[in-house]
Amino acid sequence: MFRRVNAFSRGSRWVLPWLLSVAACTGEVTSPNGAWWTDHMSGNKETKPSGDVALPPVKPNTERGGTAVVPTTELDSGRVVLRRLNRAEYDNTVRDLLGTATTPARSTPFAPDDVADGFDTIGQSLIMSALLAEQMDKAASALVDELMARPSGDAWRMKILSCEPTAANAASCLPQILSAFMKNAYRRPVSADEVQGRVALASKVQQDGGDVKAALGAALKSVLLSPHFLYRVELGEPNSPNATPLDDYELASRLSYLLWGSMPDAQLLDTAEAKKLTTSPEDLDASVDRMLADPKSQGFVESFAGQWLSTRDALSFVANEEKFPTYDDALRTAMPQETNLFFKALIAEKQPLTQLLLADFTFVNDRLAQQYGLPGGQKEFTRVSLAGTPRVGLLTQESFLAVTSYPMRTSPVKRADWVLEHLLCEPPPAAPPAIPPLTEVLPPGATLRQVFEAHRKNPACASCHQIMDPIGFALENFDAMGNYRTMDNGVAVEASGQLADGTPVNGARELAEAIASDADFAICVAKQMLTFAVGRSFGTPAGKAYAAGVGVAVKDGTWPDLLKAVIKSEAFRTRRGETP
Numbered sequence: 001m002f003r004r005v006n007a008f009s010r011g012s013r014w015v016l017p018w019l020l021s022v023a024a025c026t027g028e029v030t031s032p033n034g035a036w037w038t039d040h041m042s043g044n045k046e047t048k049p050s051g052d053v054a055l056p057p058v059k060p061n062t063e064r065g066g067t068a069v070v071p072t073t074e075l076d077s078g079r080v081v082l083r084r085l086n087r088a089e090y091d092n093t094v095r096d097l098l099g100t101a102t103t104p105a106r107s108t109p110f111a112p113d114d115v116a117d118g119f120d121t122i123g124q125s126l127i128m129s130a131l132l133a134e135q136m137d138k139a140a141s142a143l144v145d146e147l148m149a150r151p152s153g154d155a156w157r158m159k160i161l162s163c164e165p166t167a168a169n170a171a172s173c174l175p176q177i178l179s180a181f182m183k184n185a186y187r188r189p190v191s192a193d194e195v196q197g198r199v200a201l202a203s204k205v206q207q208d209g210g211d212v213k214a215a216l217g218a219a220l221k222s223v224l225l226s227p228h229f230l231y232r233v234e235l236g237e238p239n240s241p242n243a244t245p246l247d248d249y250e251l252a253s254r255l256s257y258l259l260w261g262s263m264p265d266a267q268l269l270d271t272a273e274a275k276k277l278t279t280s281p282e283d284l285d286a287s288v289d290r291m292l293a294d295p296k297s298q299g300f301v302e303s304f305a306g307q308w309l310s311t312r313d314a315l316s317f318v319a320n321e322e323k324f325p326t327y328d329d330a331l332r333t334a335m336p337q338e339t340n341l342f343f344k345a346l347i348a349e350k351q352p353l354t355q356l357l358l359a360d361f362t363f364v365n366d367r368l369a370q371q372y373g374l375p376g377g378q379k380e381f382t383r384v385s386l387a388g389t390p391r392v393g394l395l396t397q398e399s400f401l402a403v404t405s406y407p408m409r410t411s412p413v414k415r416a417d418w419v420l421e422h423l424l425c426e427p428p429p430a431a432p433p434a435i436p437p438l439t440e441v442l443p444p445g446a447t448l449r450q451v452f453e454a455h456r457k458n459p460a461c462a463s464c465h466q467i468m469d470p471i472g473f474a475l476e477n478f479d480a481m482g483n484y485r486t487m488d489n490g491v492a493v494e495a496s497g498q499l500a501d502g503t504p505v506n507g508a509r510e511l512a513e514a515i516a517s518d519a520d521f522a523i524c525v526a527k528q529m530l531t532f533a534v535g536r537s538f539g540t541p542a543g544k545a546y547a548a549g550v551g552v553a554v555k556d557g558t559w560p561d562l563l564k565a566v567i568k569s570e571a572f573r574t575r576r577g578e579t580p
Helices: 007-012 015-022 087-098 130-149 153-158 168-184 191-207 213-223 246-260 264-273 279-294 295-308 329-348 368-370 397-403 412-423 449-454 461-475 508-517 520-535 540-553 558-567
Strands: 028-030 079-081 243-245 361-364 382-385 496-497 504-506 572-575
Touching: 087 130, 087 295, 130 153, 130 213, 153 168, 168 191, 168 213, 168 243, 191 213, 246 264, 246 279, 246 295, 246 520, 246 558, 264 279, 279 295, 279 329, 279 558, 295 329, 295 520, 329 368, 329 397, 329 558, 361 368, 368 397, 397 412, 412 461, 412 508, 461 496, 504 508, 508 520, 520 540, 520 558, 540 558
Parallel strands: none
Antiparallel strands: 028 079, 243 572, 361 382, 496 504
């Protein structure tokens, strides 16, 4: 068993074995068949598509090695496994529950979260190891110590300790504190028996010689180690594969962890208590709008965009100092901030989905303005126009250009692979084994295009490279550091290329326009959002078809339209029990 840290650790004597047992749990939560935008919004539990749904077929992607995807509202049988809070969600949740400024999951840090389908929100990958359980035990002790050490007039202490416990009033004060704390921590109402279990634990600590504050601390810590806190519990119907709607509290948690990466606030819990999330489309829309306007929606931007748009990876990119002597930490740290601010603006301004690629604005500080050749003078990030510049949308931002390059040079292959996988959801097949790597340093007078043309003469390489290279070369006017250039290695850059279906493109703008007009773009964006929001893969043929139904329906819509379509989908609003 784990080493006891202090008196509060007594709260984990029975919690940790239970916590570890949850790691082996395969009870799953999922989503049913049905019309995703209306039926459950009106309380109708019919799972057949509504009669007025008519979705057009999607053009086959056979040119990229894919298959035809016909949109459908019939949801596949994928299940959502019980989901543990990931590291970012844990830190955000203890911030909003306890008022702490610490980030124990990321600064300690906890064992890293596994990533599946591009995201760290996939329930099946969020395992609980013995190491992680011990780290959570220590974090819970430190968080409770911090709370109990706050002065009596501290706002957060007064909020949680609604009465000051003493030996004389413990019988009434402890249940009062624990009842409210457990409701917030578990994100749902708690029963009298649940509260009494924590009170009994506190009483045992007192019987063992601890004072009333140590007893309360042990009970509070046991709440922080409970699976009801550490997991997003959605039970479903036991031993039944049938889909059932989430209740209002479960839906409130899905909403808050999607849009805030944290627990529901008091207003959202009040809406759930009134059962308005599942019965009133107007109240659901109003809740989404309110949450998107809240500063905590930065949690969605940093988590979803951070992973889908690779802004997290941008922080680890380091250019070769000899090749790019002006590259510095100021540029490295500015890269993800630009893209995160840009993506946040797309949502706040209700921009069309295609503006991710076609927007003529971005956000720069002094360092990025210098990099882009734009007027500077602002230490803080400022919105600027890109009109009249060679830059447009995401594909010419520093974060994308850097993470798809090598320290010494650009990588048309990495850039094309990123586009195909992240924007069109048609990643190329894995490279055959024993393929010799391309040179990092170009021969004098040679262009990267020439090196790749020689590489494609190998039949084992040609099948993939003939699809990928022409996409990547359309971005060759931007080097590995994101500088715009017309010459490379003493030779004029040729940025012509084509898409897999033969559509010719020349330069970043034409490539962005071609991708934005591709029917698969909106479908892929919907698939990425569904995967992140629901917490399971949509990679099966049936899952892809369901995502296509969502994507086709909002292809001409805005970013908030897509978010609301995902939130109102059957996949998001329902669960499925496990088959016996």
